[in-house]
Amino acid sequence: MEASEQNKPRVVVIDSLQSWDFYVTQATTQNCPVVVHFTASWCIPSVAMGPVFEEVASSYPELLFLTVDVDEVKEVATKMDVKAMPTFLLLKNGDVVDKLVGANPEEIKKRIDGFAQSNGASLA
Numbered sequence: 358m359e360a361s362e363q364n365k366p367r368v369v370v371i372d373s374l375q376s377w378d379f380y381v382t383q384a385t386t387q388n389c390p391v392v393v394h395f396t397a398s399w400c401i402p403s404v405a406m407g408p409v410f411e412e413v414a415s416s417y418p419e420l421l422f423l424t425v426d427v428d429e430v431k432e433v434a435t436k437m438d439v440k441a442m443p444t445f446l447l448l449k450n451g452d453v454v455d456k457l458v459g460a461n462p463e464e465i466k467k468r469i470d471g472f473a474q475s476n477g478a479s480l481a
Contacts, residue, residue, distance in 0.1 A: 367414035368394075368422040374432040377425070381451055384421045390476045391448040392417075392469055394424045395439045402460035403443035409462045417473050447472045 371377045384391045394410045396403040407424075414422035427434040427442060437446060437453070445465050447455040455472065457465055 367418065368411055368424050371423050371425045371430055371433060373430060374436075377423075377430065377433045377436075380421065380423060381448065384448075385451045388450075389419070389421050390472060391421045391423060391446075392472070393437075393446040393448065394422070395427055395434060395437070395442060395444040395446070396424060397427050397442045399428075400442040406443045406460045406462065406465070409465070413466055413469055417469065419477065420469070420473055449476065 369380060371380065381391060383389075392414075394403075394406065396407065398404065410422065410424065414420075425433050425439075427439060439446075441458050443458075443460055445457040445468070446453050447468065455468055457468055
């Protein structure tokens with residue numbers, strides 16, 4: 358990643374089932390772990406987690422961070438069996454390896470940190 362891109366938001370907004378498939382397929386092909394935040398504009402805890410998610414994303418450039426508004430992209434929420442907001446999914450090779458439901462900044466940071474380390478360890 359170029360230095361000029363360092364300060365740009367690291368979270369990709371998914372706006373369709375096609376963009377979901379594109380990013381997840383690309384990440385799987387590149388062996389890149391994915392962290393997804395399922396949110397809804399009417400859900401205050403979910404909205405509150407947005408800045409936390411952005412902050413965590415900036416700490417892990419080796420992971421792909423996606424955000425999905427469940428009202429705008431219902432197909433993805435249904436496909437991933439998301440029933441409550443916020444829901445965070447950790448994906449490896451397109452498969453869910455961890456799921457956290459609820460607004461818990463410390464827990465999501467801890468899970469993403471462990472996820473990043475477990476995936477980074479194979480590179481060492």
